Amino acid sequence: MCGIVGYIGEENATGIIIEGLKKLEYRGYDSSGIALCTKENKLLVRKKKGRIANLEKMIKGEDLTANLGIGHTRWATHGAPSDVNAHPHTDMSGKIAVVHNGIIENFMELKKELTEKHGVEFKSETDTEVVANLIGVCYEEEKDLEAAVYKALKRVRGSYGLGVVCADEPDKLVAARKDSPLIIGLGKRGNFIASDIPAVLKYCRQIYLLENNEMAVIKENDVKIYDADHKEVQREVFNVTWDADAAEKEGYEHFMLKEIHEQPDGIRDTLVRRMDDDGEIVLDGINLTKEDIENFDKVYIVACGTAYHAGLIGKYAIEKLAKISVEVDVASEFRYRDPFIDDKTLFIAISQSGETLDTLAALREAKKKGARVLSVVNVVGSSVARESDDVFYTWAGPEIAVASTKAYTTQLVCMYMIGLYMGRKKGIVSDETYRKYIDELMAVPEKVSKILDQEEKIADIAKKLYTKNGVFYIGRGIDSAVSYEGSLKLKEISYINSFAIAAGELKHGTIALIEQGTLVIAIATQDKLFEKMLSNIKEVKARGAFVMAVAKEGNTAIEEESNEVIYIPQCMDEITPLLSIVPLQLFAYYVARNRGCDIDKPKNLAKSVTVE
Ligand code: AGP
Numbered sequence: 001m002c003g004i005v006g007y008i009g010e011e012n013a014t015g016i017i018i019e020g021l022k023k024l025e026y027r028g029y030d031s032s033g034i035a036l037c038t039k040e041n042k043l044l045v046r047k048k049k050g051r052i053a054n055l056e057k058m059i060k061g062e063d064l065t066a067n068l069g070i071g072h073t074r075w076a077t078h079g080a081p082s083d084v085n086a087h088p089h090t091d092m093s094g095k096i097a098v099v100h101n102g103i104i105e106n107f108m109e110l111k112k113e114l115t116e117k118h119g120v121e122f123k124s125e126t127d128t129e130v131v132a133n134l135i136g137v138c139y140e141e142e143k144d145l146e147a148a149v150y151k152a153l154k155r156v157r158g159s160y161g162l163g164v165v166c167a168d169e170p171d172k173l174v175a176a177r178k179d180s181p182l183i184i185g186l187g188k189r190g191n192f193i194a195s196d197i198p199a200v201l202k203y204c205r206q207i208y209l210l211e212n213n214e215m216a217v218i219k220e221n222d223v224k225i226y227d228a229d230h231k232e233v234q235r236e237v238f239n240v241t242w243d244a245d246a247a248e249k250e251g252y253e254h255f256m257l258k259e260i261h262e263q264p265d266g267i268r269d270t271l272v273r274r275m276d277d278d279g280e281i282v283l284d285g286i287n288l289t290k291e292d293i294e295n296f297d298k299v300y301i302v303a304c305g306t307a308y309h310a311g312l313i314g315k316y317a318i319e320k321l322a323k324i325s326v327e328v329d330v331a332s333e334f335r336y337r338d339p340f341i342d343d344k345t346l347f348i349a350i351s352q353s354g355e356t357l358d359t360l361a362a363l364r365e366a367k368k369k370g371a372r373v374l375s376v377v378n379v380v381g382s383s384v385a386r387e388s389d390d391v392f393y394t395w396a397g398p399e400i401a402v403a404s405t406k407a408y409t410t411q412l413v414c415m416y417m418i419g420l421y422m423g424r425k426k427g428i429v430s431d432e433t434y435r436k437y438i439d440e441l442m443a444v445p446e447k448v449s450k451i452l453d454q455e456e457k458i459a460d461i462a463k464k465l466y467t468k469n470g471v472f473y474i475g476r477g478i479d480s481a482v483s484y485e486g487s488l489k490l491k492e493i494s495y496i497n498s499f500a501i502a503a504g505e506l507k508h509g510t511i512a513l514i515e516q517g518t519l520v521i522a523i524a525t526q527d528k529l530f531e532k533m534l535s536n537i538k539e540v541k542a543r544g545a546f547v548m549a550v551a552k553e554g555n556t557a558i559e560e561e562s563n564e565v566i567y568i569p570q571c572m573d574e575i576t577p578l579l580s581i582v583p584l585q586l587f588a589y590y591v592a593r594n595r596g597c598d599i600d601k602p603k604n605l606a607k608s609v610t611v612e
Helices: 014-024 052-059 109-117 127-142 145-153 256-259 264-274 292-294 307-321 330-337 357-368 406-426 432-450 455-465 478-496 503-508 527-542 577-594
Strands: 003-009 032-038 042-047 068-074 096-101 161-168 174-177 183-186 188-196 206-209 214-219 221-224 298-303 324-328 347-353 372-377 389-392 470-475 497-502 519-524 548-552 564-568
Touching: 003 014, 003 096, 003 214, 003 577, 014 032, 014 068, 014 188, 032 096, 032 161, 032 564, 042 096, 052 527, 068 096, 068 161, 096 127, 109 127, 127 145, 127 174, 145 161, 145 174, 145 214, 174 188, 183 221, 183 324, 188 214, 206 470, 206 497, 256 264, 256 357, 256 577, 264 406, 264 432, 292 406, 298 307, 298 330, 307 324, 307 347, 307 406, 307 478, 307 519, 324 330, 330 357, 347 406, 357 372, 372 406, 389 406, 406 432, 406 577, 455 527, 455 564, 470 478, 470 503, 470 527, 478 497, 478 519, 478 577, 497 503, 503 519, 503 527, 519 527, 519 577, 527 548, 548 577, 564 577
Parallel strands: 298 324, 298 347, 347 372, 372 389, 470 497, 470 519, 519 548, 548 564
Antiparallel strands: 003 068, 003 188, 032 042, 032 068, 096 161, 161 174, 174 214, 183 188, 183 206, 214 221
């Protein structure tokens, strides 16, 4: 959610930092700001509530020339969105400026001490201003920024990605991280810090990933990284291979639409890169042996939002293929119910960003209890990935839109592959079943493309239905899990109140809400449950519902019961979620577009939720 960019080098820092911050806008924010250290030892701070455009307007015409600076996009945690709460924050002397991602847990106690002992008068409600002043007090004692940051961080509890500058030391930028991502970019005409790689990709492809409890001193031509004991550590350079263009819209009106259309490639990549010449699954980066797999007596899948919905499908796939009991939990609840976990548990964390704090906290809890941790993650080198025993990367590419689409379908591919891999290792998936799954999965990208060809038809349906106020998504079996994701897509980008429920559960209460004109979206792709779904559709139709159905090609009986039908290509029942979600994503997109919503950055939402 919050974003950090910093620069020190030959160029003017202002433009570089603002440009970098814009690359992080997709993470969601409510204010932005910049602090610059001039050669004349002046610290200039400018910050503004709202979009980065507001900040740009504010500084337009000002001479803000400096070779060192830090910038931030803030998503409010301590204190409301406002100019004064925006980062950077300065210490009382006005010499030191800090940008911070994360939460300082002991900020109240530190604030009290700084107020009572050092006479600090705070301007904002933020925990970050406490850090700035703590560093300021340490700077008074140490007369050296590096030493001051090191000393101050010894007193801080919580999570942070930090960028610190000091007017008296305009030759360096100090950075630190704990439980909040921070990278150092190595450029030709200077060096960078950033919370996310896209912010600096225009200038550098070589980066250092800062580890937990490390700090770094970054100069124009030099970078030094130190561990928690302030001993210098050597870090391998990480070469970013993905293209900066991959993070741009490429002609689509919104990132979400572009990412919906990237699904055939993402699914193909996730699949093909794990397949050897004989069509056997090779899970790179995963060291689960036959013995390990046979030792597991249960699997927990834990995630949030869309990733959690992928986990629901994972349950079907892994239980069926690997014959092992799977529990799926939302990460924010997992820790609070004392789950029964031991060394016979395989814990699977699913996360696009790899930075979702709830998922990370659940992972740590599971690890503490002895579970083997396998994560399914999209962002390479993210916290979830780094803290897992084994990582299964999705190959979705950078997902910018807040609404997750291609991450979901690639996560589903991973679920099937994990199920097949485990079942195969246990010797319970026959060659025939295995081949059938692989053939069906390999055909998915082509079938998704066919669904995407129906975009115009889906856009037309959305045009007729976008004014609906309440929408129900229903399905049976694996379709009910897809209905949750379809409903989430609609509500998060169109702000329509929508609700998903297992179709058979309707009659136990929820059907009372169906009235004349209520939109019901019925996912009816399961051959074995098709008749039952038709009955459910009849039930809601009898009460006046307008029904839009998603069904497999050929199951035309559904046309008699529904007002609109979108067909997906024929495939085995078990893998329909990879297809049936696509029309639901497009439908949500076009409904939101018709309603004039800010599709890529819906209100109140952030791409990566790094607070509990
Ligand atoms: C889905 O469209 C949302 N962006 C949200 O539910 C998301 O899936 C959730 O916050 C989890 O994020 P993660 O995959 O990055 O962990």
